[in-house]
Amino acid sequence: MRRTARRAGKALGACAAAALLALAAPAGTAQAATGVLVIDGTEHEDPQGCYRLGDFAPPRVANHTDETVWVWSGPDCDGRVTQGIHPGESAIGRGRSVYID
Template identity: 70%
Template sequence: MAMRTARRTGKALGACAADALLALATPAGTAQAPEGDLFINGTEHEDPSGCYRLGDFAPPKIVDLTDGTAFVRSGPDCDDHVTQQIDPGATGIGRGLSLYIE
């Protein structure tokens, strides 16, 4: 009987520990795409989200009229390192191969 009680207690403690880990791993809120407009060389992107390629030649003019920050990255698929940050309401020249905004 003591053995069954010990097993039940162990299972209950394991379930509590799993619940606690799950609660810590779950984000508090859901991520939302920035609202507003992002312009890359005059092309409008309404409520942008994700990765945008900037091209290989002349650096584009970027206007961030969203409530999110745009990050210009050195790689073509929003990989490698961040080369610059364009804050909401700011304009910049994209000196990289891609732009990421979330």
């Protein structure tokens, strides 16, 4: 019985050590979305981060990337998310800014 408990303890210790190493390893560098994000006719190649939308006319957003574009109610990607525009979709941005990874 003690041998079984020791083996289980060693296995658990090995798993814990592996998990700790995995968490301690640095994450890969962030990469921009691949493709083109078009906001009111202006193209942004391999976009990343926050982009403001126009203040007057309803902004047209075309997502030709591999990531979802998130529309925010605030001008600096703050406030709340009002909609998502998935890859391959175009929509009127119902907010003040968009964010893409």
